[in-house]
Amino acid sequence: MTLHHFVLIIHLLAATIWVGGHLLLAICYLPTALKKKDPQIILNFEKKFETLGMSSLALLIITGIWMAYDFGIKAETWFHFSSGFEKVVSIKLILLFCTFICAVCAQFFVIPNLNKNNIYRIAIIILTVTSIGVAMLALGSTLRYGGI
Structure with a gap:
């Protein structure tokens, strides 16, 4: 196993935790919280998930940048959108x-300021972050074929 492959496995495990946690929140906990208008359901989940979730996000950032450099995508070329890999990164x-x-x-x-009258605000953020996570996962999967 190469070092790059090991870093990829760490990246995929971290993505599993980050995206999976947000999908669990969005699909299982959020509907109940909205139905009951009980923000505590979301806050309790966040309290339990925060350390693991934020650690996973940190690993995603570190391993993502590491792999980008392995693929020759250096900080100087970020946002040039000149190759498939560079576009994805x-x-x-x-x-x-x-x-x-x-x-x-x-x-x-x-x-x-979260309460039963404005719980929809956190719902929008949860759904946005979850959608972003799924989009990032899908984009990452294109790297196997050269990016987009």
Whole structure:
């Protein structure tokens, strides 16, 4: 097994946790929380998932950048969109930035004021981050064939 293959396995395991956790939240916990108008259901899930989820996200960033460099996609060429691999890396970086913006909005604006009357705000963020995660997973799968 090469080092790159090992890094890919770590990346895939981290993606499984990150995307799987968000799918679990969006499919199983969010509908119940919305139906009951109970934000505590979401907050309890977040409390349990946060350490593992954020650790997985950190691993995704580190291993993603590592593999991009392995493929010859250096920081100097990010956002040039000149090759299939470079397009995937650049789009995934843009989506990562969008995830960061969602996290900032959630942590500083939505969660501190979360209640039964505005629970839909966190629902929008959850669905957005989940969709971004699935999109990033799909984009990553195209690298096997040279990217997009």
